[in-house]
Amino acid sequence: MPDLSDRQRSQLETFVTAVEQSPHNLVSRQAKADLRTRHLSESLRFAHGLPAGPRLLDVGSGGGFPGIVIAVVRPDLRVELLEATGKKATFLRNTAKNLGLPVIVHHGRAEDLARSELRGRFDLVTARAVAALDRLLPWTMPFLRPGGELHAIKGARWREELEASDRALGSLGAVVVETPDASHDVREDGPFVVRIVRSST
Structure with a gap:
């Protein structure tokens, strides 16, 4: 974990x-086996590639990858997490407190909270392994202010998902501004990040 302080390394560990x-199923059994070799390293690469915010919402935070990792290594961002499952939201809240992170955790479904006071409040929205893009876009774009960016971590089928999202992109006033093919930072093992801007109110 290069370029991290001793405190950040300790927080991540x-x-x-x-x-x-955790006694709860925060991640799958396979994911638990790959926490350090895949999920942590992927989240670190993703976090370091994010622009300045300053206000970021991670949707579908699950066990905290990448939301908690972002909060640890990017203190310049005001990180908030959104999680629909109660036990996971509680874990995230307790973890942030134990690590001394100024993180706000919202418990609820994205499609419901997007109609709350959170609508249009964020500069950045992130999402990892939440849903295919055509479903993810209506859940995430409403949280962004005009000009705000969605950074979606996708799998190897990101091209197919993008092609299936034309209608959602148009209806939401969203524009794709960067795909993995256009990024010089893409590694063979990911993360594959699709960057989408909310262009209209």
């Missing part, structure tokens, strides 16, 4: 250990 030892 404490976080990963908490996920491993």
Whole structure:
């Protein structure tokens, strides 16, 4: 973990250990086996590639990858997490408190909270392994202010998802501004990040 302070390294180790030892199914069994080799390293690369915000919402935060990781390594961002499952939201809240992170955790479904006071409040929205893009866009774009960006971490089928999202993009006033093919930072093992801007109110 290069370019991290001793405190950040300690926070990340404490976080990963908490996920491993949690009695709840925060991540799948396979994901638990890959926490350090895949999920942590992927989240670190993703976090370091994010622009300045300053206000970021991670949708579908699950066990905290990448939301908690972003909060640890990007103190310049005001990080908020959104999680629909109660036990996961509680874990995220407790973890942020234990790590001394100024993170706000919202418990609820994205499609419901997008109609709340959170609508149009964020400069950045992130999402990892939440849903295909055509479903993800209506859940995430309403949280963005005009000009705000969605950074979606996708799998190897991101091209197919993007092609299936034309209608959603048009109806939501969203424009794709960067795909993995256009990024010089793409690694063979990901993360594959699709960057989409909300262009209209």
